[in-house]
Amino acid sequence: MRYAGTISKRNNNNMKVTINDVARLAGVSMKTVSRVMNNEPSVRKKTSDKVMAAVKELNYKPNLAARSLAGTKSFAIGLVYSNPNAYYVIDMQNGILSRCKEEGYELLIHPCSSTDENVLDEIQTMIERSRLSGLVLTPPLSEREDVIELLDSLNINYVRILSGREPTEQEGKSNAIFVNDHDAAYQITEHLISLGHKHIAFITGEEEHKSTLERLAGYKAALSEHNISLDESLIFPGKYSFESGVEGAKAIMAKNSKVTAIFACNDEIAAGALFASRLMDIKIPEQLSITGFEDSPFSKQTWPKLTTAHQSNQDIATQAAKLLFANSRPTKIKEEKMAVCFTPELVVRDSTGHIA
Amino acid sequence: MRYAGTISKRNNNNMKVTINDVARLAGVSMKTVSRVMNNEPSVRKKTSDKVMAAVKELNYKPNLAARSLAGTKSFAIGLVYSNPNAYYVIDMQNGILSRCKEEGYELLIHPCSSTDENVLDEIQTMIERSRLSGLVLTPPLSEREDVIELLDSLNINYVRILSGREPTEQEGKSNAIFVNDHDAAYQITEHLISLGHKHIAFITGEEEHKSTLERLAGYKAALSEHNISLDESLIFPGKYSFESGVEGAKAIMAKNSKVTAIFACNDEIAAGALFASRLMDIKIPEQLSITGFEDSPFSKQTWPKLTTAHQSNQDIATQAAKLLFANSRPTKIKEEKMAVCFTPELVVRDSTGHIA
DNA sequence: TTGTCAATTGACAGCGTTGTCATTTTTACT
């Protein structure tokens, strides 16, 4: 395979180009070059041009290590997650990365298991050894008080991605992105109700995840709003996994013949429920409607395609990163309005239908 | 949620602890502390103990930026990929990360689109600004000559993950991990043949991917070995995507009624073929057998479950990282034998069956 | 005990930037 683009005049003289080289070529001091590189004010246009020309000619790239050692910024932020969902994680990474690229930052990723006792130490070590200038936290880590306490005590800038509608009573007001699982779940449930379903089962995710609680709450709110009495026995405690969906659907169908719809707490569970339905020879959506949540790529690939709630994790991540950088900026607040609350949208596909 | 583990005596005095502090407390020079931290020889056990004690007491963590600036190592390696498959990428990251953790390195991830003209520049910039000490390349980037040329000219240590059986004629002998797609494809095809199939269609991935060619070659080899004449019209040029599988299966079944099996170049394609079969009301595996490749998580979640070839991307990635670190070690070669060739293994599930 | 050589340790410069603060240049007025 051959490189298709323009052959760029790559500077491969193999010698490190330092700020000093640029300064000499441009006929200014190192400090001035530094100013230009950092977009600091108080540099004459003419000077700046000279410097930029020299930078281009030498193909100069500031050394991040030196920059972070000498300065106060570190040019790296971290992403800590314990979420096993590959699609979710990739979207998060890409969303944050897109913003990092603009800011010239690097992203250090740090997967960890939330059950591991050492998470706190790991996070602290990560922050201290790399002198991270910020951190993005995803659920369920973002919901852990001890993690937040640690970050506060470390005096580090962070943004949490949270399930909820509003900055809660907690202080965490300006450094969180909210995903309104409640209202999305409400919509899904309402959709089911509008199709005539009255006996709607619910398969939950891990109860440690706030999203589980929020979605469940939205479901309950919709039922109540439409005067459908809540039947606690229709709520099956599960995990955010395919297997959980399989089990859940089996259990539900086995013990309750009245159920005509299942609200799965995410797409994986829904896919599992779909699978179980096949096993039990239950026709979807003719005999049973199933809904997912998240709109993962595979929700379009199941048979039938899943009705679900679409949330763009990449957008959420980008906003989180934006917020992080905005907060770390020296008081230049509110440079642009930022969405801090996302409500996933109902996407009706083929796994839900009118009650028979 | 509350932190379950032992409450560690966290040193949150908020003051940076430097190597100098440790040196003073231990009553040695900074250089000696440095030696201990880097496991250099020529440090008396007694001295080392003193230092370690001080390190622990102060909860000292070496500053990566300073380390990389002063020393020759950078404590960061990079992972460059243009692969859209979330599962693949996550596995790669985790595999590499597990090794990085042991070595105390950080991982910088760098997704990029292989069609982008700027990949070369991006890679170069990434390497130079972070002074990366190594790079792991995944297909298809790892197969691009121009990328390799660039890395060589940059004089950077790298490991490629390649599709193939052996270090090819090319120089790249000691810095590549091979995935033997050919033999795995051979096995899959043989499996199909053993079930009585003689008209086996093949849906390819992007032809720029060497894996596509290797898998196709394995398929052809198996056919030939079993005296089944190759029918080029049964080869459907596709992409590594679900949609491609849908289209491919439709096209194949539309124009050739003799086909009883489809070899899909990966699981996504297979899932798409499965989906299309449902659309066309074709029973799997009774009327048609379908095989995947890679054993993605969802290959156990399709209906029916996919027969595929299992490859542990995480292991592959770990080996790649191992090789990378081994190569960068100053001539301490062959510290442990390393697997450099992986052959995915046939996993028979429910999407293949005897010919009717 | 003393000398010799290897093992251990330390002093110090320097990695490539930026922060601080002093100096020079420009601008805006009288």
Next chain:
DNA sequence: AGTAAAAATGACAACGCTGTCAATTGACAA
């Protein structure tokens, strides 16, 4: 033109660590 204030620029130390090389210590043989 002359002056004060503002703007632009530069000199230099410092960031926290490791490489180099010199100094010290210990081990061992004579």
